[in-house]
Amino acid sequence: MQINNKEFQRDAFIKEIYKAAKKNKKIYFLSADFGAPALDAFRQNLKSQFLHLGICEQNMIDFACGMALEGAKVYAYAMAPFLALRCIEQHKTATCLMNLDVCSIVTGIGLSYANSGPTHYSTEDLACLRSLPNAYIYTASDPATAEMIARHTLRIKKPVFVRLDRKASTNFKKLVNKVEIEKGYRYIKKNNKSNVLVISHGTILERALKSFLELNENQKKDVDIIELIRCKPFPTALKKIISNYKKILTIDEQTASGSLESIISENSYKINLHSLSLPDKFMYENLGREKLLDKNNLSIKNITNKIKKLVKNK
């Protein structure tokens, strides 16, 4: 569904799965009472490939794994905090331990459900999911990336977790391509010899870009930005790229422990690493997502200042 050129990532993703499912009867879509406009067409026209599992994420994953053991390609869909954490043990014992072709569509990451409070925030899903061996984890930053990730999931037979945002957004100016999805990362901004590299993923990347625009021309020449599309397995080529920069800044809409900062730290050697992420606390303020981000380390001003400082002290 598109509103003023904005699209929901979930719709962009599901549309692709729906197209494929019309031709491939082995594709099944399971929902734990979670909808989307694009899912309505799937439910209506591919009734025999859609199942409403009730609000029970744990059984949805066990059931999906049973089907996958028989040869089905299964998509399991629910709200991020519940699909990631409520059934983390199912992801471990069933999906990942048996290395099955099940794709979990983890929808509403970060502070997507800002007005619902901490039970609905998904600010630790990355730390939990990425601790699972065999997992493939993708994060979409815009609807076009969600669509391309969907196509990619149809080509791989792995335990996949696709992290989608809740909000509708426009695409970044430069659209992601198939090679970049396969590599697992892409440059959003690239100069010749920048000293500072910003790494981010998800819609918080929008703030990284806005902060970049706040820099003067000289500063801009010293900053590159990479979108990490697949954080697990970590893209091998990226390890070498990271080591070429004097300073790295990670920006992530997750709490710090186990998230993007940890990923980069674990996949690099002797780098000067800085990080901006959410504080280690439950947030109850009913401010809406933008203000919550502003108040909790991730304001454009804060990001801009951090980048400027890194550029200045290079």
Next chain:
Amino acid sequence: MSKNIYQKKAYQIRKELLDKFYLLKEGHPGSVFSIIDVLIVLYFGKFIRVKKNNKIFTPLDDLIVSKGHATVGQYPILKDLKIINKKEWDNWGFKKSILKMFGNISIPGIKTATGSLGHGIGYGTGIAYYAKKNKIKKDVYVVISEGELYEGSTWEALLLLSSLKLDNVTIILDVNNNIILGNPKDCLSLGSLSQKFKSFGVYTEECNAHDFKKLELKFKKFKNIKKPKCLIVNSIKGKGFKIMEGKAQWHYWNPITKKQFYNIHLDLKKNYANK
């Protein structure tokens, strides 16, 4: 299948398992021996069919031992049926072997990874649903323990199983009145198990877990019942060995002397081989 053949298998399989536990000095004999007679009937009674293709034997029906600590009970049976290579069984405890204390899908004939409780019915429902949709003739048997009834995922799965009306799923609920800290009645009572399963729309009957003839009759009857089914089997933990029977501490293997080991063998022979 005659009662004598089941009896012979019950002796042989128990003997092999006992020797293996003694060698490995670990395992869950109490849980394995409470359910072993049911496994013997399912496999040797041909409720689980086996296909031979180019000297490779594969089960056509599935058995999921959801109480994963009892998966070991499947190994000597699968070896007898040539699904597991005899070498793997012989090597276990001496050399490299694919066999592990908890089953996983790298072992031929072991359908799922189990060990963590409360997954089996969910897996089984997914397998059975896909088989039905694709018109594959397949029965799925899921062995669960009473301990798994404390896991919420068990009830989530039952709700779905019943809603999908999958008549190709049979749950075998092993009631040995023992969880690690004692009798469930004294820990957190599970109430009427039969009533609970029936209320979920599951056809439910009860049976002695060690009576081969009755087990065989029940499974035969179940094949004609067009609903998801549950057979509650009343078992004795550690059945067949006086030292273990009904004893909570024999959930795990306990160190024993050579003399005790010899006496356990005599006990086994007396109970099974000479009958």
